[in-house]
Amino acid sequence: MDATLADRLDALLPQTQCTRCGYAGCRPYAIAMATGEAAPNRCPPGGPSTLANLAATLGVTATPLDPSCGEFLPPRVAIIDESVCIGCAKCLPACPVDAIIGARKLLHTVIASECNGCELCIAPCPVDCIRLEPTGAPPRSAEVLASEAQHHRNRQENHDRRREQREQQRALALAERAARWRADHSTEAEPT
Ligand code: SF4
Ligand code: SF4
Ligand code: SF4
Numbered sequence: 001m002d003a004t005l006a007d008r009l010d011a012l013l014p015q016t017q018c019t020r021c022g023y024a025g026c027r028p029y030a031i032a033m034a035t036g037e038a039a040p041n042r043c044p045p046g047g048p049s050t051l052a053n054l055a056a057t058l059g060v061t062a063t064p065l066d067p068s069c070g071e072f073l074p075p076r077v078a079i080i081d082e083s084v085c086i087g088c089a090k091c092l093p094a095c096p097v098d099a100i101i102g103a104r105k106l107l108h109t110v111i112a113s114e115c116n117g118c119e120l121c122i123a124p125c126p127v128d129c130i131r132l133e134p135t136g137a138p139p140r141s142a143e144v145l146a147s148e149a150q151h152h153r154n155r156q157e158n159h160d161r162r163r164e165q166r167e168q169q170r171a172l173a174l175a176e177r178a179a180r181w182r183a184d185h186s187t188e189a190e191p192t
Contacts, residue, residue: 005057006034012053014045014145015152017096018118020070025096033058044070045117049142074139076117076132078110084129091121091130093163097155116152 010030021042023029032038033054040054041063048065055062065072078099080091087105092098099115102108112135122130140148 006031008057009033009040009054011149012046012050012057013043013149014050014116015149015156016045016116016118017152017156018045018116018120020044022069039063039066041066042069044072046145047072047139050145053142073117073134075135075137077112077115077135078117078119078121078130079133080108080110081129081131082107082109084127086127088126090124090126094120094124096120096159097152098159098162099155114155116148 006027007030010027013026013030015026017025019025021029021038023032023038029038029042033040040058040060041051042065043050043054044065046054051065052062080100085102085107087102087107089102089104089108091100091108092102096118097114097116099111100108100121101111117132119132122128122132
């Protein structure tokens with residue numbers, strides 16, 4: 001695989017990580033395009049300009065958005081119905097850009113300016129209290145999309161870093177608990 005080509009394709013993608021392309025995120029889709037596995041017409045959030053830029057980068061003719069990936073939509077934002085939210089916090093880890101604030105057993109809300117409309121928070125919500133609504137903003141130009149993509153990328157990298165730190169802390173805590181248990185029970189196992 002041409003790593004540079006994958007990098008260039010990834011740089012053109014909106015970085016919402018919405019998975020509508022059928023891949024686990026923007027980077028996996030970029031790799032699939034670079035290896036010839038995927039066509040450059042599978043990214044609804046990118047809009048027509050992104051599809052055209054992807055095709056040009058690959059040196060192929062642009063084709064219309066694959067309808068199996070959805071449709072081009074205006075900018076949207078998630079809204080939580082706070083009268084229904086039960087504070088379960090299941091939406092928090094699902095948000096790739098940490099646009100939801102709240103804590104367990106407390107109401108949750110969306111930071112509208114950070115939400116990229118990916119919809120990834122909707123499925124985990126057990127009470128269906130999250131919906132997407134148009135922001136009313138006009139379709140983004142290629143320049144605005146690129147600037148937003150960089151912002152989403154930064155926030156997603158921070159999200160991934162925090163998740164890794166939490167996992168490491170959890171693994172450390174488990175290891176310490178296991179070590180304490182072994183120390184407490186070591187004499188019991190010794191023959192008398
Ligand atoms: S923004 Fe486009 S490339 Fe990225 S995950 Fe969504 S559909 Fe795929
Ligand atoms: S709040 Fe929901 S729709 Fe908005 S970025 Fe986070 S997961 Fe995506
Ligand atoms: S998943 Fe739904 S119910 Fe749970 S905290 Fe998020 S919005 Fe509230």
